[in-house]
Amino acid sequence: MKATVSWQQALTFSGKTESGFSQTLDGNGETLSPMETVLLAVGACSSIDVVDILKKRRLTIHxxxxxxxxxxxEEPPRVFTKIHAHYIVSGDNLKEKDVDRAVSLSAEKYCSVMLMLKGNVVITTSYTIVD
Incomplete structure (x- = not known):
């Protein structure tokens, strides 16, 4: 995997991935900050796992x-110390044991972003099932 980050102006940078996608990042709050993208990556990566695991169990997810x-x-380098991810999952006849298992498997085995942060950040999860 490769990517390039190029300075645009002030503290604004443009990132482009090898796959051709791009994102503007900013240190002044004008667009997404690098830390916000890390937080979004945690949610996206683990949500992909949760949905994929539930679908592999042949469950209908809405x-x-x-x-x-x-x-x-509080002090630089202002790293994340804690992250809590709360999943709100809706589907047909979802059982608590299935959603609990999917969330646990993501956090403990499959989510590369969460696992990359493990040991440096306290990560907790919870979920709500909506019929």
């Missing part, structure tokens, strides 16, 4: 949202 809340260190 929606999956991941609400994220993170705490950061």
């Amino acid at each position: 929606d999956c949202q991941c609400e994220l809340e993170a705490d950061r260190a």
Whole structure:
């Protein structure tokens, strides 16, 4: 995997991936910050796992949202100290054991973003099932 980050102006940068996608990142709050993209990556990566695991169990999923809340260190380098991911999953006849298992497998085995942060960030999860 390759990517290029190019300075645009002030503290604004443009990132482009090898696959051709691009994203503007900013250190002044004008667009997504690099830390916000890390937080979004946690939610997206783990949500992909949750949906994929449930679909592989042949369950019907209508929606999956991941609400994220993170705490950061007060002093530089202001890393994340805690991240909580709360999944809101809706589908047909979803059982708590299935959603619990999907969330656990993502956090403990499959989500590369969460696992990359493991040991440096306290990551917790929860979920709500909506019929």
